[in-house]
Amino acid sequence: MAYSDKVIDHYEHPRNVGSLDKDSPEVGTGVVGAPECGDVMKLQIQVENGVIVDAKFKTFGCGSAIASSSLATEWLKGRSLDEATEIKNSDIAQELALPPVKIHCSVLAEDAIKQAIEDYRRKQQQRQEAEQE
Amino acid sequence: MPVQDPFALLGLPRRFALDEDELHRRHLELSLRHHPDRFVLRPEEERLQAEDEMARLNEAYEILRDPVRRAEALLALRGLPAAEGTDQTSDPEFLMEMMELKEQAAEAAAERDRPRLMELLCRINVKLDEEIAALGAAVDRLGAEDGPESTAAAAARAHLTEIAYLRSTRDLLERALIPA
Numbered sequence: 001m002a003y004s005d006k007v008i009d010h011y012e013h014p015r016n017v018g019s020l021d022k023d024s025p026e027v028g029t030g031v032v033g034a035p036e037c038g039d040v041m042k043l044q045i046q047v048e049n050g051v052i053v054d055a056k057f058k059t060f061g062c063g064s065a066i067a068s069s070s071l072a073t074e075w076l077k078g079r080s081l082d083e084a085t086e087i088k089n090s091d092i093a094q095e096l097a098l099p100p101v102k103i104h105c106s107v108l109a110e111d112a113i114k115q116a117i118e119d120y121r122r123k124q125q126q127r128q129e130a131e132q133e
Numbered sequence: 134m135p136v137q138d139p140f141a142l143l144g145l146p147r148r149f150a151l152d153e154d155e156l157h158r159r160h161l162e163l164s165l166r167h168h169p170d171r172f173v174l175r176p177e178e179e180r181l182q183a184e185d186e187m188a189r190l191n192e193a194y195e196i197l198r199d200p201v202r203r204a205e206a207l208l209a210l211r212g213l214p215a216a217e218g219t220d221q222t223s224d225p226e227f228l229m230e231m232m233e234l235k236e237q238a239a240e241a242a243a244e245r246d247r248p249r250l251m252e253l254l255c256r257i258n259v260k261l262d263e264e265i266a267a268l269g270a271a272v273d274r275l276g277a278e279d280g281p282e283s284t285a286a287a288a289a290r291a292h293l294t295e296i297a298y299l300r301s302t303r304d305l306l307e308r309a310l311i312p313a
Contacts (some may be wrong), residue, residue: 031228035294038301040232060235060305115225 003063004097010067015074018056020044025127028120030112034104039065043112045076045084047120052076052084057112064102068092068109081117139193139206149204149269151197160194200265201296204272208289213281231298238302242309254306261299268292 003011019042022029026046033040039061046054055073059066071092076084089110093103140147143159167186172179196202208214234257241249271288279285 031225031232033228033231033294033298035290035297038297038299040228040235040298042229042232058232058236060232060239060301 003067006071006096007063007067007098010070010096011063014057014066014070016054016056016070016077017058019058020046020054020056025123026120028116028118028123030115030117030119032108032111032115034061034065034108037061039105039108041065041069041108041112043069043072043109043116045116045120047081050080052079052081061108062102062105064096064098064105065108067096068098068105069112071095072109072113076113081120084113084117087113138210139196139203140210142189142193143197145197147207147210149200149207149272151203153198156194156197160190163190200269201293201300204268204289204293207272207275208286211275211279213275213279213286213289227295231302235302235305238305238309242305245309247310250306250310254303254310257299257303257306261296261303264292264296264299268296 020027020029022044024046026048028045028047030043031040032043039059041057041059041061043057044055045052055076057069057073059069072087075087087110089103089106092098092106092109096106098106138147143156143163145151145156145159164187167183167190169180169184169187172183175183196206234253238250238253241253268289271285271292274285275283275289276285
């Protein structure tokens with residue numbers, strides 16, 4: 001199976017590798033895994049005024065998983081949270097021309113985005129509740 | 134060529150607990166009986182059949198020798214599929230722990246810190262042994278009436294999942310320890 005040029009580009013020059021402070025209230029963290037291969041992916045977003053101003057990832061897995069999460073962080077920056085939830089695994093798979101056996105890597109990235117957003121919203125809600133008390 | 138039931142093929146009881154000496158002995162005995170060398174002067178049809186049988190025996194032997202593949206075979210024989218797709222079952226804390234373990238492994242690998250790599254490898258191997266023992270116990274607890282949603286089946290799947298993460302981390306460490 002051959003990787004597409006875009007996968008290879010993201011694999012060799014991954015964008016936005018790194019970590020954000022997972023304890024910060026402005027940061028949402030999503031960690032997902034693929035049970036059959038043991039791949040894990042961490043994706044984090046930093047949000048200001050409802051807009052994602054930064055996104056970072058760390059992925060231990062195959063080239064497609066790395067490329068999917070790298071692309072996801074690129075797409076996330078500058079989007080509102082609602083716009084971010086519109087990123088679908090099929091868009092990622094299409095952009096990277098992933099073969100059918102690697103579709104689950106793009107699913108992983110979509111799940112990581114959703115979890116990161118959920119984590120951020122949960123933190124915000126907790127903060128609001130704390131302020132009301 | 135898929136192996137239907139590796140336990141039946143090697144004449145061993147269908148359970149996780151395994152007498153390894155018995156496995157080796159059975160495999161050797163059956164290999165001698167079906168070895169293609171014994172069929173050189175036989176008609177082609179018989180020769181091909183012996184080759185097929187030999188390949189199935191070897192595959193069954195490899196499956197049973199590996200505790201994880203053995204457990205997966207037991208689950209498959211009961212019609213319980215292994216986990217696939219993305220991980221919806223593991224709790225986020227466990228995944229985070231696996232992530233951190235892999236981060237430590239990658240860091241030690243980047244710094245070529247061999248003592249640290251060895252230490253992490255030892256830790257993972259200990260955890261792997263524990264998980265494999267727990268997997269075996271869960272699989273052997275499975276009753277005939279246990280479906281995919283039963284507690285024992287869920288426990289077996291959870292252990293298999295944890296083992297997959299631990300093994301991939303171990304591979305990461307082992308690759309880093311072998312000088313290029």
